Amino acid sequence: MTDTPNGRRTDRAECLIQALPSKIYAALVDPAAVAVWLPPEGMKGQVHAFEPHVGGAFHMELIYEAPDDRTQGKSSADADIVSGRFVALEPDRCVVQETEFQSDDPAFAGTMRITWALEPAADGTRVSVTCENVPEGISKEDHDAGLRSTLANLAGFTEQAG
Secondary structure: OEEOOOOOEEEEEEEEEOOOHHHHHHHHOOHHHHHHHOOOOOEEEEEEEEOOOOOOEEEEEEEEOOOOOOOOOOOOOOEEEEEEEEEEEEOOOEEEEEEEEOOOOHHHOOOEEEEEEEEEEOOEEEEEEEEEEEOOOOOHHHHHHHHHHHHHHHHHHHHOOO
């Protein structure tokens, strides 16, 4: 974790995925795939718009499967609604997005930049995700757990035979 000049932090996570960069990149830019692997444990995804080109928009919901007092969503009692745009797309190398949460709570305001970087490795691909300008309302512990869960989902999705 690092803090940026505006006081917002940067969170990172990475893992080695036993799949080619091309297969992982394809999962990063396919809306049906994103709806499956992106939601962390305990959530499901619905993609409403997804235009994977520089400047293209996306809009999706991450919905808690069993909402309770501990899992309050940022946008509603049971969901986080995010929208944004694609900033950079380098096939088999990286995807950069700018994302905003729909929320009335100022603790979740602002634009978070998410960079998915793919680096070929001997046993597959080292995938790292860097989130810059993380809203203060997202706890470091929750975000770290969510990023690890999402990366595990991406690994499971892309390591499947076929």
